[in-house]
Structures are given as C-alpha cells and as structure tokens.
Amino acid sequence: MDKLNAMAMFVAVVQEKGFAAAARRMGVSAPVATRAVSELEAALQVRLLVRTTRVVQVTEVGERYALDCQRVLNELRDIEQSATGSHGAVRGKLVITASSLFGRMRLGPVVRGYLERHPETEIECRYVDRPVNLLSEGIDVAIRIGELPDSSYHAVPLTTVRRVVCAAPDYLARAGVPRHPDELIDHCVIAALSVESGSEWKFTDGAEPIAAPVQPRLATSSTEHAIQAAVAGFGLTRVLDEVVREQLAAGSLVEVLETFSPPRMPVHALHLQGRRASNKVRAFIDLAIAHLRED
Known part of the structure; x- marks a missing residue:
C-alpha cells in the first residue's frame, strides 16, 4: 500500500463525503478508493469511517486522523515547492469563512487587499452563521469570535471585540x-x-x-x-x-x-496547517492581523 496516496484518498473521502466523488476527484475508480481506505484501516487497526448504503460518516478517531493526514500532505507540498524553487510564491485558491455580518463588514478590505497584492490567487468567501468543519468543508481559514474549545486547529489571534x-x-x-x-x-x-x-x-x-x-x-x-x-x-x-x-x-x-460590559472577546484565525502553513494562508492571516489591529 502506498501510504501517502492512501492518506490523500482518505482525506478526499472525508471532504467529498463519499467514495464515488472522492474517486472522481483523485482520478481513480470507486473500488480503488474503497480498497485504499480499507487497507489504511487494516494497517492502523482502527475504524476511520462508518459506511452505510447512503452515507459515509467519519468516526471520532477518523476525524483526528484526517486532520493529521492533511497536515502531513501540506508539509509534503511545501517540501516539493521548496525543491522546485516556488516556495515563496503565493498562488492558488483560498477558501475563507466567517460569520455573515462580521465577514462582510470587516473582512472586505482584507480580501481585496490580498487579491491586489497576489495576482495569482483567488478567494471564495463563505459568510455563514453556523459552525463550520474546516476539513470536511474544504476551508483554508476560519475567523472565529469568542473563546475557543480545545481542538486540532491552529489558532492565530487577530483582534478583540466586545x-x-x-x-x-x-x-x-x-x-x-x-x-x-x-x-x-x-x-x-x-x-x-x-x-x-x-x-x-x-x-x-x-x-x-x-x-x-x-x-x-x-x-x-x-x-x-x-x-x-x-x-x-x-x-x-x-x-x-x-x-x-x-x-x-x-x-x-x-x-x-x-x-x-463583560471582558472583550478574542477573534482568531483558524487553519489546519500548523506552524508551517502554506504561503497563501500565511499571507492572508498576516494581512488580516495588520488591518484589524490597525483599525
């Protein structure tokens, strides 16, 4: 079993919420995708997914493992970019989320400034008033207001509100x-x-x-x-x-x-990539810090 390919397949299944969609995304057949995840579960001796005829659900262990897999894959991408000389480039699509009103009112200048500075990038803004799972919904950066529960996400303080x-x-x-x-x-x-x-x-x-x-x-x-x-x-x-x-x-x-008035509440930027975040994530968070703290 190719462990890295199996990890990438497992993350795709979690994000796509199914084997067929994940297989299409990875360019393989559905049986190949199913076999890769089954071999991964056998090697780990844990259940990562619960499969039914209609849905695929991630177990608690599987969710933690998927986050770790995503971090490993990000590290590998950074190593490859460094080897090819493109490590310093900021490019690609960035998906961000925040509460609807805060996102529209406070992040607009940050988003526009980011796109102006980095012409090889694009941003998708998902401003919603509900909890968002970064891994399964394919989110790069989430802006969260208030005290944070313990989680596997990496949190960067941006500003405070009351x-x-x-x-x-x-x-x-x-x-x-x-x-x-x-x-x-x-x-x-x-x-x-x-x-x-x-x-x-x-x-x-x-x-x-x-x-x-x-x-x-x-x-x-x-x-x-x-x-x-x-x-x-x-x-x-x-x-x-x-x-x-x-x-x-x-x-x-x-x-x-x-x-x-109660104490001020922190505003954090959450992402999955740990201390070695990708260039596009680091660039967006750095700009958000500069803009929100200056305001």
Whole structure:
C-alpha cells in the first residue's frame, strides 16, 4: 500500500463525503478508493469511517486522523515547492469563512487587499452563521469570535471585540435609559441569536458576573436584522461593537450599560496547517492581523 496516496484518498473521502466523488476527484475508480481506505484501516487497526448504503460518516478517531493526514500532505507540498524553487510564491485558491455580518463588514478590505497584492490567487468567501468543519468543508481559514474549545486547529489571534447594548435615541427617550442590567426585563428587547442567548444576557459588576434575564419581543438569527430594528426605534439589542461602529459614530444608535460590559472577546484565525502553513494562508492571516489591529 502506498501510504501517502492512501492518506490523500482518505482525506478526499472525508471532504467529498463519499467514495464515488472522492474517486472522481483523485482520478481513480470507486473500488480503488474503497480498497485504499480499507487497507489504511487494516494497517492502523482502527475504524476511520462508518459506511452505510447512503452515507459515509467519519468516526471520532477518523476525524483526528484526517486532520493529521492533511497536515502531513501540506508539509509534503511545501517540501516539493521548496525543491522546485516556488516556495515563496503565493498562488492558488483560498477558501475563507466567517460569520455573515462580521465577514462582510470587516473582512472586505482584507480580501481585496490580498487579491491586489497576489495576482495569482483567488478567494471564495463563505459568510455563514453556523459552525463550520474546516476539513470536511474544504476551508483554508476560519475567523472565529469568542473563546475557543480545545481542538486540532491552529489558532492565530487577530483582534478583540466586545458586546454592546444599544438602542436608537428616540427609543431611549420614549422608554427610558436602563441604568442596571436588571432593568432590561422591563424593556423591549431585540435578541441577535448569533451573538447571545435570547433568555439572558451576561454582564459584569466589577469582578462579579451578572446574568440578566430578558424577554425578547423580537428574536432573530440575523444580526443585520437586529441592528435594523434597533435603528428603527423598536428596542434594545446587543451586538458586537465592530458591526455597529458606523451607527454609534453617527448617533443613530446609542450604547447603554457600558460600565457593565463583560471582558472583550478574542477573534482568531483558524487553519489546519500548523506552524508551517502554506504561503497563501500565511499571507492572508498576516494581512488580516495588520488591518484589524490597525483599525
């Protein structure tokens, strides 16, 4: 068995979620793809995939092994590029993901700057408000907001953000300005579910945490929808400061309860490639760091 080819085949099966599609991608027949993964499982003496008549699912061990395989294949690619003298080149397609509003508002200049600097590249942006599996969905770089769980991904800190409670001036004139998180229960609340729970918002009073109950009149999975409703004077919402900078600066939204704000949250760039990331990944992350930290 050619171990490297088998590893590449296994990664393709994980990413394509099936043997037939993986075989087409690798230019072999489906039986060849099936045999390569079976031989890999036999050599390792572990089950990497669970096969049914309809789907192929990755086991927990298989998911960890696929990440390690991808790193090994990336290392091999870098060695080959170095040998051919193209190690320093930035080229090829880069796939990135982030939450929808943060991606559109904060990463646009980074994406354009990257493409201008590196004419032999292209970028696909997948801005979605859901968890994304980098390996199985073929993602090169994922921008994640908040504390990270332990994982096999390599994380690079980019910047920090904080959650702000804000409302339109006419709403505050009509309903009053809350002075303490406990008063939120008496206000019309717009819950941006991609930012925080719709049942309680967390604050701090000095070193003491506060969990303030809220009863949203409007709950939405779209942060943009929540901001629009707040600007229209419907009520209070809580979103990330980065996505309402223009509204706060223009005065169409006013921040309240600032003294009770919880600590700032980190923003990381995640990728699969470890410390020896590919040139295209390193170039994008370096530009994101420069742009976001400068802002």
